[in-house]
Amino acid sequence: MNAQAQLRMIILAVLERQPEHGYAIAQAIKARSGGVLLAREGTLYPVLHALEADKQIESAEHEVSGRVRREYRLTERGLKEADRLRGDWKRQQGAVNAVLAGGKA
Amino acid sequence: MTLDQWLQEATGTFPRGVRERLAREYKAHLEDSVASGGSGDALELFGDSQMVAKELTRLYVTTARLQLLEEMPGGWYRFLILISLWAPVYSLSYRASALNVFCLVMETVAFSGIILSTVH
Numbered sequence: 001m002n003a004q005a006q007l008r009m010i011i012l013a014v015l016e017r018q019p020e021h022g023y024a025i026a027q028a029i030k031a032r033s034g035g036v037l038l039a040r041e042g043t044l045y046p047v048l049h050a051l052e053a054d055k056q057i058e059s060a061e062h063e064v065s066g067r068v069r070r071e072y073r074l075t076e077r078g079l080k081e082a083d084r085l086r087g088d089w090k091r092q093q094g095a096v097n098a099v100l101a102g103g104k105a
Numbered sequence: 106m107t108l109d110q111w112l113q114e115a116t117g118t119f120p121r122g123v124r125e126r127l128a129r130e131y132k133a134h135l136e137d138s139v140a141s142g143g144s145g146d147a148l149e150l151f152g153d154s155q156m157v158a159k160e161l162t163r164l165y166v167t168t169a170r171l172q173l174l175e176e177m178p179g180g181w182y183r184f185l186i187l188i189s190l191w192a193p194v195y196s197l198s199y200r201a202s203a204l205n206v207f208c209l210v211m212e213t214v215a216f217s218g219i220i221l222s223t224v225h
């Protein structure tokens with residue numbers, strides 16, 4: 001799984017909990033990963049727009065505390081894709097762990 | 106780097122509607138960051154503007170490409186170009202699909218036609 005696919009997967013995972021706007025998605029990713037993931041938040045929006053083009057998420061602008069924010073929410077299609085990517089990731093992790101476990105004598 | 110400078114580098118080549126939506130989102134993001142104690146520096150928060158621009162070209166047609174489309178003769182030709190430019194070819198890097206292969210073939214046919222039409 002390449003970096004793009006990983007970012008798509010973790011964004012979908014964040015939105016599985018509840019709809020969020022971009023900044024909140026970035027903060028959720030950073031908080032849950034202990035600051036390891038999403039060091040540069042600019043890459044978030046191209047991926048969000050790509051997910052929306054694929055109809056895996058949808059968005060709408062809302063006013064929040066006097067500011068306009070675009071909130072993203074998961075679609076049914078996105079939910080299925082999230083499950084599929086999670087399965088791919090677990091299989092890859094299992095495979096890598098198996099190789100590493102059989103490494104040093 | 107100011108937000109305006111960063112946005113010009115990251116989104117300046119795209120049509121107005123795309124630029125405006127991205128500007129609203131990045132501006133809101135920066136405002137929230139500043140409200141939480143961030144420095145307000147766009148480069149520090151968002152990273153390399155060229156990398157973001159490159160990611161965006163996988164999704165959006167640039168203004169220059171749109172102009173090329175408008176200058177192309179023939180309705181069916183424009184249709185071929187539209188299909189090929191619309192195709193999310195970047196997704197070939199992690200997932201192939203019949204649609205992507207179809208669009209890649211159409212793009213090859215379309216640009217072969219452009220070369221032939223300029224030669225004759």
